[in-house]
Amino acid sequence: MRIYEELFIVKPDAPDEEVDQFVEQIRTQLTTAGATVDKVDKWGKRRLAYRVDKYREGTYVLFQFTSEPEAVKELERRLRVSDIVLKFLTVRIDQTLKRLEKRKKERDKRTARRASSAGPGGASPAPAQPLPGQQTEAPAALPGMPGVPREA
Numbered sequence: 635m636r637i638y639e640e641l642f643i644v645k646p647d648a649p650d651e652e653v654d655q656f657v658e659q660i661r662t663q664l665t666t667a668g669a670t671v672d673k674v675d676k677w678g679k680r681r682l683a684y685r686v687d688k689y690r691e692g693t694y695v696l697f698q699f700t701s702e703p704e705a706v707k708e709l710e711r712r713l714r715v716s717d718i719v720l721k722f723l724t725v726r727i728d729q730t731l732k733r734l735e736k737r738k739k740e741r742d743k744r745t746a747r748r749a750s751s752a753g754p755g756g757a758s759p760a761p762a763q764p765l766p767g768q769q770t771e772a773p774a775a776l777p778g779m780p781g782v783p784r785e786a
Contacts, residue, residue, distance in 0.1 A: 642722035669701030
């Protein structure tokens, strides 16, 4: 089983009832194919980046589901032949989610190591030692400098 995201754009002149009915058809088609629908988001009407079939805007719908690749092929076939759908995109996200979870675990390990190495009171850095030949304090009044009294 793999996790997928399906984003499709529906024609903007389609009534909301028709869009809801289409979303339910897609959901039932996925569940009968053995998939589990995790999330359905209707983003509403948005402006398209470029013109698609004389339309400048469309209604965006996002599905997140877990299924086998055969169910995805059937879903894409149905979206392709549907008159109401302008565009669609299917993305497999389970590999990305695994990669993000791995990064999060590594980050948590690093923060735990830093916290344990700092100690309970939080170690403060040691005072900097001067390098050889480096002055640590400003020199006393130099002879011959204006505004500085000369020593006799």
